[in-house]
Amino acid sequence: MRHLIDPLDFTKEETEQLLKTAEDIRLNPEKYNNKCAHKKIATLFYEPSTRTRLSFESAMINLGGSVIGFSSADSSSAAKGESIADTIRVISIFADIAAIRHPKEGAPMRASMFSTIPVINAGDGGHQHPTQTLADLATIRRRKGSLENLKIGFCGDLKFGRTVHSLIKNISRWSGISFVFISPKELRVPSYIINEMPNNTPYTETTDLEEALPEIDILYMTRVQRERFFNEEDYVRLKDSYILTEKKMELAKKDMAVLHPLPRVNEIALGVDKDKRAAYFEQVENGLYVRMALILKLLNID
Ligand code: NCD
Numbered sequence: 001m002r003h004l005i006d007p008l009d010f011t012k013e014e015t016e017q018l019l020k021t022a023e024d025i026r027l028n029p030e031k032y033n034n035k036c037a038h039k040k041i042a043t044l045f046y047e048p049s050t051r052t053r054l055s056f057e058s059a060m061i062n063l064g065g066s067v068i069g070f071s072s073a074d075s076s077s078a079a080k081g082e083s084i085a086d087t088i089r090v091i092s093i094f095a096d097i098a099a100i101r102h103p104k105e106g107a108p109m110r111a112s113m114f115s116t117i118p119v120i121n122a123g124d125g126g127h128q129h130p131t132q133t134l135a136d137l138a139t140i141r142r143r144k145g146s147l148e149n150l151k152i153g154f155c156g157d158l159k160f161g162r163t164v165h166s167l168i169k170n171i172s173r174w175s176g177i178s179f180v181f182i183s184p185k186e187l188r189v190p191s192y193i194i195n196e197m198p199n200n201t202p203y204t205e206t207t208d209l210e211e212a213l214p215e216i217d218i219l220y221m222t223r224v225q226r227e228r229f230f231n232e233e234d235y236v237r238l239k240d241s242y243i244l245t246e247k248k249m250e251l252a253k254k255d256m257a258v259l260h261p262l263p264r265v266n267e268i269a270l271g272v273d274k275d276k277r278a279a280y281f282e283q284v285e286n287g288l289y290v291r292m293a294l295i296l297k298l299l300n301i302d
Contacts, residue, residue, distance in 0.1 A: 002298055003112040003119045007130040007170040008198070014297075015137065015170070021293035022138050022286065029062070032292060035301050036065035042095035043069035044087065045122070046078060046102045051262060051284055052122050052131070056099045059291035068095060085114040092116040097298055099131075103227075118298035126160040126228045131294065132261050133166040135287035139279050140171075140218055142286065143257040149176030153212050155242050156182075156222035156267055158189040160229075163261040164222055165193045172201040179203035180212045184241045186234070187224070209242050213251040219244070221260040221267050239266065246271045259283055 003009065010018065025032050041060040043053050049071070057067045070076045077087065084102070088111040091098050098115065100108040101122040108121035123129040141147055152171065154164050158181055168189070171177055181189050181203060188205060206212055213219070221244055229235040243266060244258065260268060260280040272278055296302075 001116075001118055003115075003121075004130050004294065004298065005109045005112055005119065005121045005128075007128060007133050007166040008173075009130070012173045015134070018134065018290065018293050018297060019138050019141060021296065022134075022289035023142075025289045025292050026286075032063055032296075034064040035296060036060060036063035036299065039063070039065040039097070039299060040095040041065060041067055041069075041295065042091045042098040043067065043071070043122075044076070044091065044098055044100045045069065045071045046073040046076070046100075046107075047123065048072070049101055049122070051287065052101065052129075053099075055284070055287045055291055056120075056122065056131075056295075059288055059295055062288070063292055063295060065096075065295075084111045087111070088115045088119065097295060120294065120298070123162055125162070126165075126225065127162050128166045128169075129162040129261075130166050130170070131291060132163040132287070133170045134290035134294065135283050136163070136167050136220070136259060136261070137171065138286035138290050139259060139283045140257065142282070143279055144217065147171060147174040147177075150174075150217045151178050151180065151215060152218040152220060153180040153182055153216035154189070154220045154222070155209055155212075155244075157187045157224045157238075158183040158222070159187040160225035161222040164189070164220065167220065168193055168201075169196055169198075172197045172199055177201050180216055181205045182209050182212050182242070183207070184238055186238060187241075209244070210248060210251060213248060213256075214253070217253065217256060219252065219256060219258045221258060221264075223260075223263065223265045223267055242267055243269060244272055245269045246275065249275055249277065252277070
């Protein structure tokens, strides 16, 4: 039995295979209608979510299966003090696979140690978010035709942004990748993430988005993660550090792609949405296909 907890849990080859299946699902959805008949996914969300939870649920429904779960900690027995270990033992009796989002780093991993069904990390605190990474990889591949030879700019909250951490870790396995980290000094990529990058991927750090824009192939924008801040003043001071506008987009390559895991707060002006380079809603669509492919893989269904 396999879980998906860390972005490196699947090899590069397995990841490529998963993206291939996701692409086939996109092109031939009817082939997959019934693959998970009588299967259930449990979505255990101890933290707010719109896309990720509904995407997992839609993925299972599209595969002919069904869904149980909860969407906030206070509607589960966590509110009564139940441990994640006990909760997952119970859920293992009801469901075939579980997706867990939790504010504590490592909680989905802990759950996987007690689970008798595959566990998917749907975001753990400011740590990792490996299924968002699959959506990001699918989007980059769809836009650029490959995952190689790309300069990727990450902009915003690189300290707490778990989607950033997971994408850095995963995509640095492809050749010719380099990174530009654009953030305020207080929100730089943590050194443990840099140290975990396979292949010593080259990177530079800057505070200046305009200066970085002309040279990058993918711009990955993020929101400042208010819920992870220790005080509100710091959040207020940093929240609008970067706002991507139509004017700034003029500095970028004609075929750059703009990604954002969403939710967007202020960091991309609405006017950018109609630019062909905006790929963030396509990312949501790809998220659905990769989660369908992931459920099939973890349940060993061809
Ligand atoms: C992200 C998350 O939850 O980490 N959202 C998502 O799952 N697409 C990004 C965010 O909340 O900023």
